[in-house]
Amino acid sequence: MITFVRSATALPGKIGEAVVWAKEVSTIVERVTGKKLMISTTFGGAIGGIAWVTQYDNAGQAEDAMSKLTADREYLGALSKAQNLFVPGSGHDQMWKHV
Numbered sequence: 178m179i180t181f182v183r184s185a186t187a188l189p190g191k192i193g194e195a196v197v198w199a200k201e202v203s204t205i206v207e208r209v210t211g212k213k214l215m216i217s218t219t220f221g222g223a224i225g226g227i228a229w230v231t232q233y234d235n236a237g238q239a240e241d242a243m244s245k246l247t248a249d250r251e252y253l254g255a256l257s258k259a260q261n262l263f264v265p266g267s268g269h270d271q272m273w274k275h276v
Contacts, residue, residue, distance in 0.1 A: 178275040186267035187225040
């Protein structure tokens, strides 16, 4: 089992808009990949963090999901909206293998 975590930091004053966007893009991801995302925000430490978390059976399934997303017009269009909501370069992906 693989847990995939994508995180980014909202621009100052944009956390509310960023959370709304995070929910919208999660709906697109679920439609395209069939995987439901859990959305989380930081409440300790650095302010403005948002994370999307999902699980895959294996790394190949995660790669397949990413391929489907990068070919989906609605997903790519949604990403362009994120440019005005998140700190440039703050995006970070992690894959965790269950032991």
